[in-house]
Amino acid sequence: xxxxxxxxEERLFTDLGELSENRKKEVADFIAYLKAKEEIEAxxxxxxxxxxxxxxxxxxxxxxxxxxxxxxxxxxxx
Numbered sequence: 001x002x003x004x005x006x007x008x009e010e011r012l013f014t015d016l017g018e019l020s021e022n023r024k025k026e027v028a029d030f031i032a033y034l035k036a037k038e039e040i041e042a043x044x045x046x047x048x049x050x051x052x053x054x055x056x057x058x059x060x061x062x063x064x065x066x067x068x069x070x071x072x073x074x075x076x077x078x
Contacts, residue, residue, distance in 0.1 A: 005013075016027060047053055062068060 016024060019027065046056075
């Protein structure tokens, strides 16, 4: 399902369409930078939560030791 475009998004698309190709590339690069920045911030937040990080590491160890169920097995019981 497609999300409705807000007035701000519509304005962004309109303004973007009026830019030169070089400026559009700069916008695309800036968006990529912002996306990466958000991902890094989310990662830092996860790493900052020591209990959550320990849980992830335990899960990784369980996987390495073969202590997991295949999705097909889990799906059958759901």
